[in-house]
Amino acid sequence: xxxxxxxxxxxxxxxxxxxxxxxxxxxxxxxxxxxxxxxxxxxxxxxxxxxxxxxxxxxxxxxxxxxxxxxxxxxxxxxxxxxxxxxxxxxxxxxxxxxxxxxxxxxxxxxxxxxxxxxxxxxxxxxxxxxxxxxxxxxxxxxxxxxxxxxxxxxxxxxxxxxxxxxxxxxxxxxxxxxxxxxxxxxxxxxxxxxxxxxxxxxxxxxxxxxxxxxxxxxxxxxxxxxxxxxx
Numbered sequence: 756x757x758x759x760x761x762x763x764x765x766x767x768x769x770x771x772x773x774x775x776x777x778x779x780x781x782x783x784x785x786x787x788x789x790x791x792x793x794x795x796x797x798x799x800x801x802x803x804x805x806x807x808x809x810x811x812x813x814x815x816x817x818x819x820x821x822x823x824x825x826x827x828x829x830x831x832x833x834x835x836x837x838x839x840x841x842x843x844x845x846x847x848x849x850x851x852x853x854x855x856x857x858x859x860x861x862x863x864x865x866x867x868x869x870x871x872x873x874x875x876x877x878x879x880x881x882x883x884x885x886x887x888x889x890x891x892x893x894x895x896x897x898x899x900x901x902x903x904x905x906x907x908x909x910x911x912x913x914x915x916x917x918x919x920x921x922x923x924x925x926x927x928x929x930x931x932x933x934x935x936x937x938x939x940x941x942x943x944x945x946x947x948x949x950x951x952x953x954x955x956x957x958x959x960x961x962x963x964x965x966x967x968x969x970x971x972x973x974x975x976x977x978x979x980x981x982x983x984x985x986x987x
Contacts (some may be wrong), residue, residue, distance in 0.1 A: 759806035759875060760784045764794035764822065765837060766814045770860075774809065777864040778871070791817025795825055804905055805832060807871055810854075812838035812845070820852060827853035833874045835867070886921050888977065890963055893921060902961060912937060913956050920967065920977035929974040949974075 761783045765771050768789075775785045786801065788794035791814045798805060808826065812819035823834055836849045839860040846857045856870055885894050893900045898914050900907050909917065915937045920928075930946040938948065953975060957964035968976050 758782055758784045760786060760801070760804050761871065762786045762788065762794060762797055762805045762808045764788040764791065764809065764814065764819070765811040766790055767811075770811075770837075773864055774867060777868050781868045781872070783871070790815045791819065791822040794822050798826055798830075802830060802832070807875055808832055808834045809837055809867070809871070810834055812836060812849075820848065823849065823852045823854060835870060835874065837862075837867075888921060888924060889966060891917075891960065891966060893918060902959075902963060907959050909956070909959060912952055913959070916952055916956060920975075924977050927970040927973045927976045931974075933974065 761778055763771060763774055763778070763785055764787075765774070766789055771787050771789075775787060778785050786797055786805070788797055791810075793816075794808075794810065794814075795817060798808070810819040810822055814822075819836060819838070823836070826832065826834065833855040834853065835856040835858060836854045837858050837860065838845065849857055855874055858867055858870065885892050890903050891901065892904075893914070895918060898911075900909050900914060900917060916933065919933065919936050930949045933949050934946060937952075953967060957967055960966065966977055968978050970976055
């Protein structure tokens with residue numbers, strides 16, 4: 756199973772090193788930022804793979820509040836605020852801006868790691884069973900799909916369709932079967948709905964779109980080996 760990425764932003768090198776060491780030991784990948792602007796830049800570039808953010812409040816260039824506000828306008832990624840200020844008003848401000856947890860300095864790194872793990876479990880980003888097929892994987896419980904360990908955005912129906920393929924690997928599935936399984940028997944659409952969603956799903960799988968093979972005269976199947984395939 757892939758390691759979740761944590762973005763850690765703190766202007767103190769000692770704290771970045773200490774927290775990073777504990778997170779890495781717990782099985783996480785860590786991206787570090789020395790100030791608020793760098794944290795926001797990293798999130799802008801790599802936000803699709805970041806599972807959780809730890810933000811210090813008092814940082815140069817952009818403080819933690821400003822970074823939190825920007826991030827929460829773009830994402831629902833969990834955020835833990837890390838600060839030496841313990842006033843209730845500051846905690847309320849953080850929660851109103853969308854913070855998910857609040858840790859006061861000085862703190863125990865092991866307790867911080869436990870809070871990280873707890874937040875990720877609650878958000879379904881760790882502890883989920885992962886199904887793997889070639890370079891594609893999915894987590895049914897958290898409903899997240901990955902291509903080469905990078906999450907991809909799927910609509911609910913696209914995810915259901917991919918999950919059904921995973922549960923029927925190598926089996927040729929008719930359009931009727933796919934329609935009934937994913938859209939249910941009371942759906943009044945036509946078989947072109949399946950073709951449209953297959954086309955969209957293939958596009959999101961990128962270079963691995965060929966995993967979903969067209970079986971002439973039948974429908975589709977999930978398979979790596981190439982046999983008689985029509986991708987049109």
